[in-house]
Amino acid sequence: MTLGRAWARDWVGRSARVIAEQRTRLISLDREIGDGDHGENMERGFQAVVVKLADLDPDAAPAEVLKLVATTLISTVGGASGPLYGTAYLKASGAIAGLEELDGTALVALLGAARDGVVLRGKAEVGDKTMIDAWTPAVEAAGQAQAEGRSEAQILDAAAAAAESGSASTDPLVARKGRASYLGERAVGHRDPGSVSTALILRAAADAATGGT
Amino acid sequence: MTLGRAWARDWVGRSARVIAEQRTRLISLDREIGDGDHGENMERGFQAVVVKLADLDPDAAPAEVLKLVATTLISTVGGASGPLYGTAYLKASGAIAGLEELDGTALVALLGAARDGVVLRGKAEVGDKTMIDAWTPAVEAAGQAQAEGRSEAQILDAAAAAAESGSASTDPLVARKGRASYLGERAVGHRDPGSVSTALILRAAADAATGGT
Amino acid sequence: MKKLINDPRTVVAEALQGVALAHPGLLTVVTGPDHIHRADAPVQGKVALVSGGGSGHEPLHGGFVGYGMLDAAVPGAVFTSPTPDPILAATLAVDGGAGVLHIVKNYTGDVLNFETAADLAEAEGVQVRAVITDDDVAVKDSLYTAGRRGVAGTVFVEKIAGAAAQRGDDLDAVTAIAQRVNAATRSMGVALTAPTVPHAGEPSFDIGDDEIEIGIGIHGEPGRERIALEPADAIVDRILAPIVEDLPFASGDEVLLLVNGMGATPLIELYVAFRRAHESLAAQGITVTRSLVGSYVTSLEMQGFSLSLLKLDAELTELWDAPVQTAALRWGR
Amino acid sequence: MKKLINDPRTVVAEALQGVALAHPGLLTVVTGPDHIHRADAPVQGKVALVSGGGSGHEPLHGGFVGYGMLDAAVPGAVFTSPTPDPILAATLAVDGGAGVLHIVKNYTGDVLNFETAADLAEAEGVQVRAVITDDDVAVKDSLYTAGRRGVAGTVFVEKIAGAAAQRGDDLDAVTAIAQRVNAATRSMGVALTAPTVPHAGEPSFDIGDDEIEIGIGIHGEPGRERIALEPADAIVDRILAPIVEDLPFASGDEVLLLVNGMGATPLIELYVAFRRAHESLAAQGITVTRSLVGSYVTSLEMQGFSLSLLKLDAELTELWDAPVQTAALRWGR
Ligand SMILES: Nc1ncnc2c1ncn2[C@@H]1O[C@H](COP(=O)(O)OP(=O)(O)O)[C@@H](O)[C@H]1O
Ligand SMILES: Nc1ncnc2c1ncn2[C@@H]1O[C@H](COP(=O)(O)OP(=O)(O)O)[C@@H](O)[C@H]1O
């Protein structure tokens, strides 16, 4: 079963809710190895998205929804995560331009474009202890699931699961990008907050596909 | 047995020691209803006195010793207590000018002049919750003891005891002079720090007369 | 106690050495007895202004020495009035033959020590007048107190009397202006935290995590009352009302408003407070035509702020606007 | 958390309203998207300077807007880079036809958001250049970090490039001067306590009563190492050495020295630190010919300080001395 506008809107709504719920956790993680604003930044952005989405034409295609997310995050989040997530959604929107329904191929393209957008702006590689450590395994797992002929819901579940373990894999790392890179060895033992928000957002995508809670 | 230069010097030395010992107590009391510097101010002043006294002609009369205390306190203590104690010692010195040995009458004059000096500068009355609440009972008790024909040591002991209970009598008072007056009712239940330093100095005078410790 | 110092006993002397090194063309720092004076003092024929008091309120007073403001500042130990010797030395150093005005904050210690110094200076042939600043409405001015404290409004007196002296007013006139400014100034402060005097090593008072002290002095002397922490607007309203009532300031008045940080209050918060004070005054028909926002009269690392209001007229406004060149206040040159 | 605010979500907006009310002739505050610009902007024919970044560092940057320094400042949320929209709006508002220089502290967020705004401004026909300040020697500048942070030395870049623009230099020349200043500036900071971001509600890091953080950033990012509290002189020596080594500064150099308070450090302590830094430099043959002591680049109510050193030459000295008229830095007019 392909995923359409309802899924796209539900994904955004779930993302906003889970980011709001996890706001203090994201702040705490960012306090430990950054400057303590990641939860606030992301919540501010996604609340603005929810408000704007209510005004969007109900017939808007998934790409329109993602573009709205992109421009809203760019203009409300600030910090490093604003331009990074903003570019991710912008590129993701471009990858599914014109499509009303997204199949497995489209989803893999969406995720890959999002990841490439983050890399384009932030120049991070896997192992740098950034959100890329969640995005790249997610893209790879989605590609693999799609190659194995899994359903759209299964593809997104695979992506979310990979993002979650990718995020956990940042714990032992020394950071090479972002604020945590100032810390050297002292970042070891802490999880990168941006990788956690990425995992939350991808889990929201999977949940939106199954209608789970 | 009249009291001479040895007593005067011993009084000053004992005063300096007891002020140094009680420095933190005086600071704590002043923290409660003032600005927390009384112990520091008095210690700074008496340490300077000790240094200067070492250079004073060993044959200097008691009045010279007290004058040295006065000018040194004036130029090193600062705050309210500097000019008040400074004037006290200056007037006390004047009251015994020319005397080599102090009998009971001289001691009562010394104490009365000191008290009058504080009043001249500070305009406080008994009950205003200041050092006057220690000085005035001390002067009265000394006068009484002298009228009763007591020894010099007994006169000073009576003065010290009266200063101590006068100081304790400041506990329930609302202050009408000095920093504690800003507090209104909130000064109630706290002892005035200047009355405590006065009691310590007068006890030092009595101890110097008996050679006690 | 966490401080950037070497030793509580040397902090004032070392800071003075820093001041001397940082402002060589502007200030001369004399040690023994310690004071700061204008590098070009004495200015012949000009009335000289001398202020001073305990240290720990920086930039007050040393930061206000220079063209158009003070001629000398006399720092005591932290929160302790200076003794007469350095006040006398400063007075003699800056007298340019036209007499010296002492600007003294109303604390028993400051008043007594300046009084003694003035007597000694007069004995040396220098004409001395004094103005006692007492702008703090938190303290009842009655027979039953030492009178109102001099707090942040002292900056208004120093700036405006300094401008009057700079333009050539004689000692009587400068004294009268200083008195007029003090009489038209009212202040009140609030503390969120307590300062720690270096030699005391402990905060000057204990205050709960959700409490504030209304009517705080600048030496950590406890204030009028202890209340629960409130939003900034409510706090501003709470201390602005007694200020306005006291003079009273009235609709139609033009005022100079100082929102003064007590040491550890971020500037961003001072502007939040300024906004509310300006708004509330406007609602009462009182127009803020001049203003100052910053930490000018501090209490070491105390978090808190004060509001000061001066009722302006054309002359006071002109004198406020006159050029000033000091370490902490500078415009027009 | 004890703050003089109404609501963490409105603090920046309310402070901006305060700024507007406090500096009517000097600054214009635009809301939606929020920025501050010179009241007389755009200045035709002059290169315009725009800086910005997270709030909480006041007076940086809004306090440096005015004649001879910045044309506009763009405040983000507390400790969070502004988004491109207000940067773009500020850039368009101040362009006087001679192009705009963005002065950006080196943080991933600031760099990315300014980059995007520059692209959008160029698309509207405004010529934009950027200089990234990265003066903090506490961070290793290697492939394995986001590079050095921009900290208090940014003030030198803003003042000196501002003076170059004011004297009429073109965009290439102003950019080159800004880069030259940044290249000749080194800084390092120390924290005694942590700042508390209003919306976070908790201190940015935990630090013991007898510990200090060496190499602190201006956003409460932890520094190089945590050590036991030391006397001021030892702390100054500890952070001065890596600054001097890094450029390196050498005997015979003339320098501008900034002793910068991080928010809650009393001025008296900054002068104690200044004294030591000046002395230590003198002992190495390095002469402090210009200086600045005060809280210019802060981190909310953090106790701590930083040292910044700029190697001067005749031109940089002349540009530093040139008149400036802003809320926080003013001389010569
Ligand atoms: N160069 C980069 N590439 C990818 N992700 C990055 C990069 N720099 C930072 N990030 C991500 O951004 C997150 C921090 O976002 P946030 O706290 O909102 O911004 P800021 O660091 O400006 O305060 C980090 O946890 C990290 O995942
Ligand atoms: N007007 C006064 N008359 C008599 N004693 C006074 C007066 N004002 C203050 N004192 C005394 O001075 C003491 C405070 O001295 P100190 O703390 O050294 O000075 P300061 O109040 O300037 O900090 C008070 O405890 C009180 O006994």
Ligand SMILES: [Mg+2]
């Ligand atoms: Mg962050």
Ligand SMILES: [Mg+2]
């Ligand atoms: Mg005291």
Ligand SMILES: [Mg+2]
């Ligand atoms: Mg005192």
Ligand SMILES: [Mg+2]
């Ligand atoms: Mg941030």
